[in-house]
Amino acid sequence: MGEKRTDRKAAMEALLDEISTIFEATPLRRLLPRIVGLKEKLRTDEVRLAVLGQMKRGKSSLLNSLLGESILPTGVLPLTSVVTEIRYGSTPKASVRYQSGNLEEIALFDIPEYVTELRNPGNRKRVLALHLLYPNELLRNGLVLVDTPGFGSTYSHNTAATLGYLEKVDAAVVVFSVDPPITEVEANFIRELRKDIPKLFFVLNKVDLVSKADVEDACTFLRNELGNRLGLSHFDVFPLTTRTRGPGEAPSSGLASFIDHLREFATYSHDQTLLLSVLRGAGQVLDLASFALSLRRSFGALSASQIHEKRMAMQLLLEETTRGRAAIQALLREEQQGLMQKIGTDLETHVRMSTPYLEERLSSLQRANPSSSGRSLGLLLEEFFNKEITTIFRDWRMREDAQMSAMLDEIVSRYTARANQILSTLTEGIGMLTDLPVTKLKVNCGLAMDSRVSYSIERIFYSLDSFLLAVPPLLQRPLVFRRARASIPDRLDRNSGRIRFDYLERMERSFLQLERSLTSQIEDARQTLAESLEAPCSDVGMWNKLQAARSCVYLLNQ
Incomplete structure (x- = not known):
């Protein structure tokens, strides 16, 4: 089994080396980094x-x-x-x-x-x-x-x-x-x-x-x-x-069965999964490379006037692809603004609804602590606001993040489909002009977000200035609670502002990542195909090697 495993790995390494050699001799060299990544994956044997x-x-x-x-x-x-x-x-x-x-x-x-x-x-x-x-x-x-x-x-x-x-x-x-x-x-x-x-x-x-x-x-x-x-x-x-499990206790039957399946996977399916993963990546790169090289070869049998005519037509397709990419950029910014407006509205509504709730909670605290005064009262209020404001916004953010996650998933799916449609229009248009079989190119994209928001809780202890500390407890308590109640809108607003800014930063980073991911993949395909228009290629040997590599990928995927 060890020798077979080594042979399969060596065969895959040789195939990737052959693909690299093909790419190095053509404008397709811009695709080399993707092959290098696949070779590294295979080398680690993980x-x-x-x-x-x-x-x-x-x-x-x-x-x-x-x-x-x-x-x-x-x-x-x-x-x-x-x-x-x-x-x-x-x-x-x-x-x-x-x-x-x-x-x-x-x-x-x-x-x-x-x-x-x-x-x-x-x-x-x-x-x-x-x-x-x-x-x-x-x-x-x-x-x-x-x-x-x-x-x-x-x-x-x-x-x-x-x-x-x-x-x-x-x-x-x-x-x-x-x-x-x-x-x-x-x-x-x-x-x-x-x-x-x-x-x-x-x-x-x-x-x-x-x-x-x-x-x-x-x-x-x-x-x-x-x-x-x-x-x-x-x-x-x-x-x-x-x-x-307790000491010496065997795993449950369900867990034991799952461990057995993983052990079989690790022993017998490891190589197959690794090869499938590498082959999948190689196949995607070869699809683009083959279509681009087909385009270059198709020009070899045409007259100068025919080449000029087809280049002009294809240039229009490439320009349309550029406009489609720009449209995605503009529309994504509108989507971002729309989500931020929704978050702002949701946050304002939450603050408005939370104000009477927090006022009532403060009144309950006042009734439950009839004798607290001085520094102990300040610490009591500090703990109260810390807990209540954190809870108010934490629970809201859990709900809002769930909504945003669903909306962002829908946006990613919709714009990935739009990007794929742009590439499909490009390849189908080129196929019609050149009678080439159309190769479906695919954009892959995910959306990542980040968050580091914290809550701003003023230390109530320090708000009890020397004047209030000197006031008799019977007069001090109403003054302190009146001041605390009056501060509620400002406390909620200050924290909502921090959360709004946090969402703004997250959205900007996330949409920028999405925009770059989608548009760079479109541009990668567009530029590769555009470079194929620059010089006809009639190198049959190079073409045969590329098709042989594609055949190997196809056969190994079976």
Whole structure:
């Protein structure tokens, strides 16, 4: 088996080398970086198996169960805030890779300091990823387990970390739980996920929380949703529990079955998944390269006047593509403004509705603490406003982020389809002018967001100036509470302003990323095809090599 594995890897490396050689001799050299990335992926001989799911589905708990030890932090709050990669190592070891590129080794017990939202809020420590080495047989053949932040998380930067990592993923475990089995957000996520990840496992977690009959109903419902609604085939759903086992206790039958399937995947399907992932990427690059080279070859048999005529017509198509790209840029800015207006309106409504609520809560506090005065009263009010204002805006942001996430998903899907239509119009138009078979070019895009908002809570203690502290308690309390009540609109407004600014920054970064991703891929295809118009190519040998490479990719995908 080892010799066969080496032969297949060597064959794939040779194919990528051949593609590089072809590209180097033509204007297609602009596509070389994509081939270099695929060669690096093959060289590492790793298959990244990401554990994905919405927050609190039990992803980290599942990984701990697979490792047989509680290494990754778990809890009742959304914890994971950065990606964690787990590889094989003879001894457990952890290191942190920062966004600056620096690598720092850390103790295992310090892992929560870097990967949890509680200890590293908003990823203030600028951690790119946590790398963990662990002596587990599942990992010995190059399988890399990846713990990801929950998508659709309350903390949008967590969703950003997951979305930004997906292009590196070769296979995935999607974790659901029985409460409920699948949500609309999860369905939309899987609908996009299946387009680019060749192997998916599905886990139904927390089955110990419901009856056996409820587990069977949840499994049936989940299978129907995945098969009938999302169009998946040849998949398994593994119902299990990741409840912490006692010393010497065997894993549950569901978990044991899932571990057996992963062990089989790691042993026998590792190479196939790695090859499929590399071949998928190579196929996308070759589609564009082949179409561009076909265009260059088609000019070789034409007269000078025919070439001029077709170039003029194709130039109009390329200009139309440029206008389409510019239209996407303009429309995305309008979409951004529309979302910001909605957020502003929602925030104003929330502040208006929260004012009487907070006034009533303050009155209740005054009645419940009839004897507090002086410095103790100041501290009491400080704690009150800190808790209440944080809760008011935190709960609102959870709801608003859920709405924004759904709206942004729809925008990404709509504009990705628009970008693909622009490329389709370009390639179909060129195909009609040249009688070339049309190659479908595809744009891939995700949208990441980031957030580092904090709440502005004035220390009430310091607002009790020397004059108020000198006033007798019977007169002091009404004055202090009157001042506190009068400050409520300003406190709410100040915090709403910070949140509005936070959303503005997030939207600007996110839409800029979306715009760049879509337009750069359109421009990459446009420029590659435009360069093909510059000089006819009649090099049959080069063409045959390219088609041979495409045939190899096709055959290896079967």
